[in-house]
Amino acid sequence: MRCSSCEPLLDRFLEGTLTPREMSETAAHLRSCAGCARLLEELKVVDALLFTTYVPELPRNFTFAVMAETLSLPAPKPHEHRVWSFVALYLAAAWIAALAMFLASGASLTKLGATLAFGLGRLAHAFSGGAAGIGHGAPALATFGLGVLSIDLALACAAAVLYFVVRPRLAAHLASASEGQ
Ligand SMILES: [Zn+2]
Known part of the structure; x- marks a missing residue:
């Protein structure tokens, strides 16, 4: 397998959606080709960044607390x-x-x-x-x-x-x- 035919397959290699034959051929090329192996590592890093989006856990009374805090503030005065x-x-x-x-x-x-x-x-x-x-x-x-x-x-x-x-x-x-x- 050449690099030019290996590179387009790396994405699906990571996802595991290649055919068994493509999988084994790609794996064999990656073992022998440092360039494609490095590309695979970069893809892994990008994937890790994309799939670890952080969603903060909000307390149950978040909306109520914010509204209470807002109501306790003094009313804004017009700029006289x-x-x-x-x-x-x-x-x-x-x-x-x-x-x-x-x-x-x-x-x-x-x-x-x-x-x-x-x-x-x-x-x-x-x-x-x-x-x-x-x-x-x-x-x-x-x-x-x-x-x-x-x-x-x-x-x-x-x-x-x-x-x-x-x-x-x-x-x-x-x-x-x-x-x-
Ligand atoms: Zn290669």
Whole structure:
């Protein structure tokens, strides 16, 4: 028997499904051929790996125990703080960008303060006295941006107060009102 005709038979040789004649011929070749014998050993290893799949033994109360454990955990809370962290991040990034732009233009910090105050005054004037206030004097883009950012900051503070102070009180009020009924 040649190696080329022995190799395709090794699978069934291991399974023991060859004809008696093929079995004895293959066995005879394997005794004389180290290459095919090594191939047979590799096949045995692969078979051993395939047929020894490990199935863990579960305790009888596995499902009940898992469900009990799940129920004893605190209920997950919705991510309330995600919005606030986003607002804070946005404001911080916007302020840093605006300050960087301002300082990059060669201005000093005292001038920045003056510009900020001027911009806020200009914006306040514009809001109280109509849009005409912004038109004359041609405020610099940085001044306008810082003014807008200041308003952003004020709005964010107002929203935070509404959310963290007014809302809990309103909720408590509603709860006591529904208890009174
Ligand atoms: Zn061989």
